[in-house]
Amino acid sequence: MSNLGFIRIAAVTPKLKPANTEFNTKQIIECLAAASSYEPGVVVFPELCITGATCGDLFNQDFLSEKSLTGLKQILTASKTFPFAVVLGLHVTFDVERVNCAAFIQNGEIKGLVPKMFVPSTQSNQFISGSNISNTPNEKIPFGNLLFKDKASGVAIGIEIADDALLPITPGAVLSLNGANIILNPSATNHTTGKATRLRRIVQNASLKNTCGYVTVSAGVHESTSDAVCSGQNIIAENGKLVAESSTFNRDSTVLYGDIDFGLLRNEKLQRQHATKVTANFANIPAVTTVLIEPLPLFDKNKHTLMRTYAKNPFVPSSPLQLAERCEEIFKMQCAGLARRLEHTNAAKSVIGVSGGLDSTLALLVCAATHKMLGKSAKDILTLTMPGFGTTNETHETSIKLMNLLGTETREIAIHEAVLQHFRDINHNSHIYDVTYENSQARERTQILMDIANKENGIVIGTGDLSEAALGWCTFNGDHMSMYNVNAGVPKTLVRHLIRWIIDYKLNGPNGDMSFSFDNSELSYALEDVLNTPISPELLPPDASGGISQKTEDAIGPYVLNDFFIFYTVRHGFSPEKLLYIASQAFKDEYPPGVIKHWLSVFYKRFFSQQFKRNCKPDGVKIGSVSFDSHGIFKMPSDMDCSLWNV
Numbered sequence: 201m202s203n204l205g206f207i208r209i210a211a212v213t214p215k216l217k218p219a220n221t222e223f224n225t226k227q228i229i230e231c232l233a234a235a236s237s238y239e240p241g242v243v244v245f246p247e248l249c250i251t252g253a254t255c256g257d258l259f260n261q262d263f264l265s266e267k268s269l270t271g272l273k274q275i276l277t278a279s280k281t282f283p284f285a286v287v288l289g290l291h292v293t294f295d296v297e298r299v300n301c302a303a304f305i306q307n308g309e310i311k312g313l314v315p316k317m318f319v320p321s322t323q324s325n326q327f328i329s330g331s332n333i334s335n336t337p338n339e340k341i342p343f344g345n346l347l348f349k350d351k352a353s354g355v356a357i358g359i360e361i362a363d364d365a366l367l368p369i370t371p372g373a374v375l376s377l378n379g380a381n382i383i384l385n386p387s388a389t390n391h392t393t394g395k396a397t398r399l400r401r402i403v404q405n406a407s408l409k410n411t412c413g414y415v416t417v418s419a420g421v422h423e424s425t426s427d428a429v430c431s432g433q434n435i436i437a438e439n440g441k442l443v444a445e446s447s448t449f450n451r452d453s454t455v456l457y458g459d460i461d462f463g464l465l466r467n468e469k470l471q472r473q474h475a476t477k478v479t480a481n482f483a484n485i486p487a488v489t490t491v492l493i494e495p496l497p498l499f500d501k502n503k504h505t506l507m508r509t510y511a512k513n514p515f516v517p518s519s520p521l522q523l524a525e526r527c528e529e530i531f532k533m534q535c536a537g538l539a540r541r542l543e544h545t546n547a548a549k550s551v552i553g554v555s556g557g558l559d560s561t562l563a564l565l566v567c568a569a570t571h572k573m574l575g576k577s578a579k580d581i582l583t584l585t586m587p588g589f590g591t592t593n594e595t596h597e598t599s600i601k602l603m604n605l606l607g608t609e610t611r612e613i614a615i616h617e618a619v620l621q622h623f624r625d626i627n628h629n630s631h632i633y634d635v636t637y638e639n640s641q642a643r644e645r646t647q648i649l650m651d652i653a654n655k656e657n658g659i660v661i662g663t664g665d666l667s668e669a670a671l672g673w674c675t676f677n678g679d680h681m682s683m684y685n686v687n688a689g690v691p692k693t694l695v696r697h698l699i700r701w702i703i704d705y706k707l708n709g710p711n712g713d714m715s716f717s718f719d720n721s722e723l724s725y726a727l728e729d730v731l732n733t734p735i736s737p738e739l740l741p742p743d744a745s746g747g748i749s750q751k752t753e754d755a756i757g758p759y760v761l762n763d764f765f766i767f768y769t770v771r772h773g774f775s776p777e778k779l780l781y782i783a784s785q786a787f788k789d790e791y792p793p794g795v796i797k798h799w800l801s802v803f804y805k806r807f808f809s810q811q812f813k814r815n816c817k818p819d820g821v822k823i824g825s826v827s828f829d830s831h832g833i834f835k836m837p838s839d840m841d842c843s844l845w846n847v
Contacts, residue, residue: 205463206499218252225271245288253388254424376410388419390428408440413460527701537821549658556595578607590738642678667692672810688820757799808842
């Protein structure tokens with residue numbers, strides 16, 4: 201399937217001359233021809249673009265109206281040569297009154313006219329509210345609050361004009377409740393200081409609350425500047441995120457392109473069950489008329505190059521400032537979750553196994569901060585290092601250093617003899633390095649932690665992260681189990697950033713906590729060692745040089761790919777074909793398509809087959825929009841067949 205659920209939108213701000221409809225019509229048609237080379241599905245122009253929006257009381261003259269209609273006819277004729285739909289602003293006469301409208305044009309026909317519902321005082325001398333019109337100038341042309349629907353693809357488009365988007369209940373919101381997944385806003389609002397930031401925020405918020413793609417197309421600098429200027433700020437957003445934004449104050453006609461993922465939006469709406477109740481209460485105030493349109497041209501992966509990007513790390517903000525804020529927020533959430541559990545259970549101690557790896561280190565730091573917050577001694581954190589057959593000197597020394605610097609009660613219990621005895625009990629050859637060899641060690645460690653927690657009136661703190669849960673990269677009833685897991689909602693790619701944030705902001709810097717450990721400088725060095733250590737469960741013997749021989753990413757794939765797969769599978773329900781395509785686009789400079797395809801196949805097999813572990817996972821705080829918590833955020837039976845997810 202070459203259509204992956206994208207539609208390309210072109211937002212056009214044409215060069216124009218106020219009141220010169222001949223010039224403006226020519227510019228609009230030229231822009232249509234220019235946009236056609238990028239094969240959009242819909243091309244959108246600003247409010248009142250045939251005449252220009254700043255004609256003042258000239259709008260009351262029949263002569264200008266007649267010239268506008270002449271220009272419209274020429275645009276209709278030109279549109280027959282293009283496969284895409286066109287949306288543009290013009291004014292329409294109703295008996296003796298005029299209405300500011302947007303026309304939806306396809307194949308030379310006006311499919312519908314959408315009026316500006318609420319006219320601001322600056323236009324009240326020229327136009328009346330579209331909500332006051334009961335009859336239309338042409339009964340064959342639908343008029344009012346219209347939903348333009350392409351049944352073939354499921355694309356449903358609504359239109360609201362300019363400041364109608366600023367109302368408490370907007371036409372776009374009503375249209376969205378009635379099924380619109382894209383809202384177009386032709387506008388000619390003038391520009392003032394700070395308005396660019398404000399408009400961007402409005403558009404993103406509108407796309408988020410309405411679960412839609414939202415496109416605002418603004419008039420440009422060639423409108424009259426008698427009283428103010430227009431900037432030509434065009435914005436395309438999707439579900440709260442910016443897809444594309446134009447530069448402003450351009451002297452020539454400009455076209456902004458953006459690929460809107462209406463498939464993602466449809467899936468998002470399906471997940472928001474409360475939307476059904478809202479629709480039942482508000483969808484028919486006012487009523488919406490559905491207008492069926494001919495199939496729109498859609499993005500074709502075999503013909504087009506995607507005109508949008510996907511972040512390689514969807515769980516990690518790209519802005520350093522936002523990343524720092526996110527890490528602080530997550531760390532506080534982890535501490536708050538653990539604090540509540542300790543208080544509720546009246547646990548005397550937190551019991552945690554420390555391996556010197558990323559996850560157990562983060563969990564230990566959460567324990568240290570939580571105990572300090574509760575006024576509990578660091579000695580009430582009972583930390584254990586449990587060296588086994590795969591433990592290297594480096595990670596062993598790092599774990600001891602971490603525990604000592606944080607002032608915890610430290611114990612070392614080697615598991616070699618206990619596991620060997622277990623091998624004898626079950627008649628397993630200790631020289632066969634299979635899954636029994638590995639899992640026996642993990643379960644022995646969990647048994648030690650659980651029994652010590654019982655003995656010390658404590659609770660076992662889990663260390664496994666969200667990525668490991670998704671992939672089932674844990675031993676069932678081994679490290680899979682705990683009494684509270686502080687890392688349950690944290691993906692692996694974010695664990696590193698959290699530890700880095702602790703180094704930079706918690707242990708150092710002007711706002712650092714100098715009493716976090718006995719020596720923050722030494723703790724920082726130890727945490728750097730953790731960050732530089734390959735990810736490994738250390739269940740297989742070290743290599744000849746004593747280093748780690750078992751590297752997790754060699755077995756299950758790079759975590760940066762897996763977290764990408766997790767996000768778009770669980771959060772947005774992407775199909776295998778679509779996920780493979782966008783992953784290949786996002787990582788084209790790092791991994792060949794064949795490598796991405798291989799690891800995606802591994803991901804699907806593990807994700808489906810390991811659901812039984814997620815169905816009985818321990819409690820843990822939900823961190824973000826992707827979660828496998830035990831209360832039904834993500835539900836899937838354990839015996840699903842993943843054959844159709846082969847790539």
